[in-house]
Structure formats: structure tokens, C-alpha cells
Amino acid sequence: MNARSILEKLVSFPTVSTESNLELIGWVEEYLKSLGVASTIVPSADGKKAQLYAHVGPEVEGGVVLSGHTDVVPVAGQAWDTDPFTVVERDGKLFGRGTCDMKGFDALALAAVPLALERGIKRPLQIALSRDEEIGCIGAPEMIDHMVASGMPRASMAVIGEPSMMKAVTGHKGGCGYHTHIHGFEVHSSLMHTGVSAVHEAAKLITWADEMNAANAAKAPSAVDAMFEPPWSSAHVGVISGGTANNITAKDCTFVMGFRVLPSESHAEWLQAYEARVREVEAEMQAVVPETRIELREVFNVKGLRPEEDGQAEALVRRLTGDNGSHVVSYGTEAGQFQERGYSAVVCGPGNIAQAHQPNEFVSVAQFEAGWKFMEDLVEDLAT
Template sequence: MQTQRPDRIRKILADLVAFDTISDRSNLPLIAYIENYLASLGVTGQRIVDESGQKASLWVAIGPEDKAGLVLSGHTDVVPVAGQEWTHNPFELVERDGRYYGRGTTDMKGFVAVCLAMVPEMLEARLETPINLAISYDEEIGCVGVRRMLGEVSRKPVKPLGCFVGEPTQMQVIIGHKGKHGVRATFRGLARHSSIAPDGVNAIEYAADLITEIRRRAVLLAQEAEQNSLYDVPHSTLLTSIVHGGAALNIVPDHCTVEFECRGIGISESRQVTDAIVAWAKAEIEPAMRKRHPECGIDFEEILDYPALDTPAENPIVTLAKQLAGRNDHAKVAFGTEASLFVDMAGVPSVVVGPGGIAQAHTPDEFIEISQLESCGNFVARLIAYCAKATA
């Protein structure tokens, strides 16, 4: 069966890539595909649908359901391709020079394909400790789908022993990642003809004050970089990412929206940083706007929020992950994952370890090295062998 593994991985990955699961679209056709594949092997999963009925996660248990298991977690959504220059159809798998190209190959349908391709081996092994597949949606827009799924998991009679989230790490074991808090600020100004600009309230110019303050604080955070940090970016980061405003050159802009984020090293640092910026803007910018006109001001809303991950290096899940990966190193990364929510919402110790590199994620002509998928297959094979023994 092992000799058939590469072909199964390629076939399933090609099928998964063909589904356009950009986050603003339904993932139900892809979920149905996975359900049909599992059903052909005699496996049934639990579908967990969102409020709209257009998105679903899938929780699958292979092995004894009355025992605590180990989780392999991945998401089905991908980022948009609009505006990117691809040399081929992004939703068609292309093999070239030892790589598979296509949207989601690295982030993270490659990992999901490996897990699904290994199900026959899981069944053949007659597991003593179950393996759970956690397949979610809308990770790319704030780890949305996994939250509802973890609500279901936390109500089950037994809690998983640990979780491996297969985001791209080149199969290195990641024990920590930054948290993230995103905020949208909407500035309400007063429109006037630009010839009488002093009579108006320029929403863009006041938004610029906020952007300048965000930049100033970002520089201060960079100066606090930890020496010998395990993080690839050794300090919390802060930036403005999206700005929209104005209607015409000859109109004083009465609206401007600014979106900004903090990725914080501490468990809740990201929210603390953005909360401080909001408080500063309400104390320094908004009174000046209202002095010009009482109906002007700023509205703030949260865009997304997830905590940081900080799994102790001595935790058994870290030791096991290193054994399965065949390496003894670990690190921390700047990008976020669903791993922190497994810890925060369900109390399941988690690490991040998966095929491919984060530098390929979200890019045009996204690709994954075939050798990385093979390494991931070996990781899952070792997990199967481990779970075939009485470990719990």
C-alpha cells in the first residue's frame, strides 16, 4: 500500500485544488467530495455547518471512539487569485520540476491531501489510539470555522490528547506563533467643495494622523526585539494594511476607513496594543474632529482576533511531534494558525508541523515540493504506527 501512496496523494491533491474554495465562496462541494471518498472506505465524518448553511467543517474519527485521540488539522479555504499573474489555471494541479503548482498546494490542501490519502493505512493498522481529522473552513479570514467545530469537540466525552496543525513549516515543529488582532477605523468627516476646504472636515487627513501613530508605535515595538528569540520575527509587529476614502478630487472627503493589525508575541499582547491605539485616537483625534463639527468622529470595529500559541518545549506533544518528524529542533513563527484555538477553546495541546514553506503561501504560481509531501506522508505513517500501539 505504501508504494501507492504518492499516486493517491497526487490524485486527491489534484481533486482538492480543482475546487475553488476562496473564502467568500461555499466549500460544501469540497466537503461532499471528502465525505464521498471517506464513505468509499467505510468511514463517516461529522459535518458541522455554519449559520448560513453554505460552509461546513468535518470531524472524522478513525479508531476507537471511546478513547482520546490525536488530531490532524487542516483548512479547506484558500486566498484569492484576483490581481495575481499566474502562468496557468490556479485551480488545476500542474507538475513541473519536482513541484506541484496550484492555489492551496502549500496552504494547505497539500497537507489535507496527505491525511486523506493515508486513511486506508489508518484503517489497515487497527488503531488502538484514534486519529481524528479536523477539516475546517474560513481560516484565512480569522479562523472562523474551527471555532464552531471546537465547540462540538469540547462537548465530546473524551478530549483529544493533542493536535498537529499542518500549516507549511517545511516539516519543522513549531511550538509558538503570534496572536493577531485586527481593527477597522471608520472616520466620519464633513464634505464640502474643495474651494472652501476649511469649512469641511477632512476624514482622510485625520486618518493620516492615526496611520502616522500606528507607524510610530510599530517602530517602538521593533526596538523591543528579543535577543536569541525562537521567533523568525523577534518582536510584535503593527501595521496599516488597507485604506479607503474620498469621492473626487474637488470634494473634501467625508469618509475614510483604515484597517490595521497587531501580531503580538504574548498571548493577549496583540489586543492590548490595538486597544491602546483606539484609546489614543479617541482621546487625541476624535475630540479635534468634533470640535470642527459635532457629528464627526471615528467608529471602531474588530475585524478578527485569535490568541498566540505558546506550547512548552517539554510538553509531550512536542516530543511526539519531533519523533514523528524525525528531527529534534523547534521554532516559533510570525504567522497565525488554528493551533492556538485548539489550546484556548478545547484545552488540547498543539503544535504546527506541515509540508511546504510559508514563503509560497498566498503567492501567484503557488507550489509545493513533492518531496515535502513525501516527508509529510512519512510523518503520518509514523503517527499511524504510534497509534497502533496501546498508548492511551
């Protein structure tokens, strides 16, 4: 199978993060088996999803991991002109959910396997396909840890194929967040001073986020931080829910307070700062009604990617693509999780991130072809 036919097959599996990806993983396992390549399946705790990795080539260290995720974001509520789970080519573009983010790269990586076998590579190629990237990169750490502990020869580099227009992205922000549940106390709003409105208390925390954003924006960034857009860490609430009626103080309010954190800053410090403000607000609530409280639950914690000094993965991608520019992004990937576990990591994949998650998502044919040229050159590099 060529890369295009593999892409069509991968897109046909509706692996929205709320659903299982087991059919896709099973298909990849059989595809690799047909090439004589064994793969390792890492199931989720509930058995409804799985991850897969495989080793191609000689049993030596120093190879390259091609890393991608198998899940996609929902299509519900989006106005698509075509079936989201069928690849349609039109006007030099390949439309379909995941063609850009990031089944296009997954297909290219899998298509490189028979090429690597035919060429007789001297350094190994490894494939790593994760789950649940779109809901906080929660699957990859377990998969990478499994790879490291498996006894499989350790690769030295990881190329994470998120859409970067085939540029070498050497840094990205991390992300972390707390699901926040404010338990207030209901009274008639005419007597609101005797109750605690969970919605009003939530507003205090969102105001805190705005104040933190303003303070960060006012700081002079370092030379590395200045490469990011924006060049500061930020706090954000995207969805909020609470209240019963207009004339009742809200008993409950829930939201996720999320942070996009520069690689130079500590996730722990951001979460601790938020926790400190939460406890201040909680104390104010309990001074009115003692049984009120604020409950926090960490929902994601994704490491940023730090630019590496003399990074092997960066050097590889620059050598193969000819890209000499400096590129960092504000979206998160699994690259920082590979880096945290000792791999030299870089982000490089076909497509434009602006197309990710959109209705009528697409990767251009030109970008897909550029991705295949990268795979051909990578295999040749591993064979020499």
C-alpha cells in the same frame, strides 16, 4: 485513493474564501463514508459553507487531531502558467492553488485514514477541516467547540499542518484587527478648517501605528520573543480607501488596522490602546464638527501559539520527524485556537510558507513525500 489523487481532487474545488466550500466538504464526507467512517458537518450560520470532523479508531481519549483548512486565497490578478485548480507536476514540484497552503496536508491526512483502519490503531486519529482560515481563522473556534461538546473522545494533541517544511513549529504570533470607518465632514478644501477630512484623521491613526512600531522595535526582547522575526508586536494598515475629489475634505475613510501580537502579549491591551487613540482623534474631530465620528468593528482575533513546556504534540512531531530545532513563525494559524481549548498543539506540514498565496503556488514532490512518511510513522505510533 492515494494522497496524490486526493490532492488533485481537493485542488479541483475552487474554494476561494469568498466562495462556498460545500462541494469539497461533501466530497470528503462521501470519501470517509466509503471507508466506513462517519463524519460530522458543522455548517456556517448562512449555510453557504461548512466544516467537517471525524473520529477514526477506538472510542478512547488521547488521540491525535490532524487539522487543516479548506479555503484558499484568490487567484484573480495573478499570473499563473497553469490552471490554478489543476495539479500539474513539473521539475519536481506540484503546482496548483492550495498545494502548499494547505490542501497538500489535507490530502495526506485523508489518505492516512484507510492506513489507520488497516493497521488497527490503538489510539484514535481525528480529522478536522475548517473554513475561512484565510480571512482571519474565523471558522475553527466553532468547529473545535463543537468537537469538544459532541461527546466524541477528546484527543490530547493537535497537529496543524500549515507549511513548515515538516519542522516542529512551537510558537507563532497572534493577530487581531479593527475595521475603522472615519466619518468626516465635507467642505471645499479652501475652507478645510471648517470641515473634517476623514483622510487626514486616518493619517493620525496610521502615524500612531508607526510610532508604536518604532517604540516596540526599540525594546529589548525576552529570550522567547527574540526567536520571532521581528521580535516585537506590530501594527499595520494594508489597504485604505477614502475621499471624493482633490478639492473636497474627505467625508469617509476606511481601513483595517491589524496587529501581529507576540504570544507573550495581550490582544486586548493592543485593541484597548488603539481604541484610546481613536477616541482622542474622534474628540478632536467633534470639536470642529460635532456629528463626525469614528466607527470600529472587530474583524478578526486569532490567538497566538505559545511554546509549551513538555508539550505532548511537540514531542510527538519531534519523535516522528527527528527535528530538534527551535522554530517559531510570525504568520498565524489555528494552532492557538486548539491550544486555547486545552489541546497540546504544534504546527507541522509540508511545503514552504514562502510559496503560500503566490502565483504558481507549489509544494515540492520531496516535501509531499516527507509528509506521507510522517503519516505512515504517525499511524504506526498510534498502533503501538
